[in-house]
Amino acid sequence: GKANPQAKLITPAIVRMDGDNGYTPLAIQRGVPILADAAQQIGIAAMGITNTYHFAALWPETEALAERGLVGLACTAYKPTVAPHGAKKPLFGTNPLSFAWPRPGQTPLVFDMATSAKALGDVQIAARDGHQVPLGTGLDPDGNPTTDPAKIANGGVLLPFGGYKGSAIAMMVELLCAGMVGERFSFEAAKVDNNDGGPAGGGEFLLAMSPAIMAGPDWAAHAEGFFAELTGLEGVRLPGQRRHANRLSDAPRPINAELVEEIRSLCK
Structure with a gap:
C-alpha cells in the first residue's frame, strides 16, 4: 500500500520505471502514458520496469498502448518452472509475452501467451x-x-512450447527482462524468494512503436487488408477476438458451480 513507483526518462526514448517494491499494475498505470508519449513523438520507445512483483497478465499494458495507436510488445520473467530444451531441471520462468496491434475504430488485435507448452x-x-x-x-x-x-x-x-524454438524465445525473454532491464534472471529470483506462494520479484520489458510514423498514413488500411485475407480462411479467427466479443456482450456468463462455492467459502 506504500509503494510509490517513479518513472525517469533516461533518454527521449528510454523510460526506466522503479516499482518501489510494489505490484506491477501500479507501475504500469503510471508508466504506460509516459512510454506512449515518447513513442508517439519519436516513433519507438522502450520501458524497463524494476523492483516489482508481477502477478497479472500482460495484455492490459499492450492493449493500452494499442488504444493509443501504438504497437505494443511486453514480456516478463518469473521463478524457474520451465526446463530448457534438452534439460530436465527448470531454469526459465513461464516467461510470457504479449503483442498488440492498433485497429482504429475497432478493438485492437491482442495476444498474451506463455513460452511454456x-x-x-x-x-x-x-x-x-x-x-x-x-x-x-x-x-x-x-x-x-x-x-x-x-x-x-x-x-x-514444464517444457517450452515448440521444443528448441520455444526454448530460444524463453531465453530471449530472460535477456530482455533481466539482462536488458537490469533485473534478476529467473534463477536469481528463485534464490531470494521466500516461497510464500506470492509472486517473485522481477522485471518487465515494454516496447512501443508508432506505425503511423514508421509506415506512413496508409498503415491501418494496409494491415486491415492482411486481416481480411487471414480471417477469410476457413477456421481462422484473430487472437483475442472472442475475448473482446465476450467483453462487449451483456449475456450471462456460465461459471463452474464448484468454483462459485470455493469463492463464497473464501468470503466467509
Whole structure:
C-alpha cells in the first residue's frame, strides 16, 4: 500500500520505471502514458520496469498502448518452472509475452501467451479439475514425460512450447527482462524468494512503436487488408477476438458451480 513507483526518462526514448517494491499494475498505470508519449513523438520507445512483483497478465499494458495507436510488445520473467530444451531441471520462468496491434475504430488485435507448452495456471487448474494435459506439457519429478498435471505442478517441470524454438524465445525473454532491464534472471529470483506462494520479484520489458510514423498514413488500411485475407480462411479467427466479443456482450456468463462455492467459502 506504500509503494510509490517513479518513472525517469533516461533518454527521449528510454523510460526506466522503479516499482518501489510494489505490484506491477501500479507501475504500469503510471508508466504506460509516459512510454506512449515518447513513442508517439519519436516513433519507438522502450520501458524497463524494476523492483516489482508481477502477478497479472500482460495484455492490459499492450492493449493500452494499442488504444493509443501504438504497437505494443511486453514480456516478463518469473521463478524457474520451465526446463530448457534438452534439460530436465527448470531454469526459465513461464516467461510470457504479449503483442498488440492498433485497429482504429475497432478493438485492437491482442495476444498474451506463455513460452511454456502450457501456462502454469492452466496446469494447476487441470490438476484441480482432474483433467489430463497433452503429452509434451511437462515432466514428472523423475524427469519422465507425463500427462498428469499434478505430477508436473508438484515437483515436476514444464517444457517450452515448440521444443528448441520455444526454448530460444524463453531465453530471449530472460535477456530482455533481466539482462536488458537490469533485473534478476529467473534463477536469481528463485534464490531470494521466500516461497510464500506470492509472486517473485522481477522485471518487465515494454516496447512501443508508432506505425503511423514508421509506415506512413496508409498503415491501418494496409494491415486491415492482411486481416481480411487471414480471417477469410476457413477456421481462422484473430487472437483475442472472442475475448473482446465476450467483453462487449451483456449475456450471462456460465461459471463452474464448484468454483462459485470455493469463492463464497473464501468470503466467509
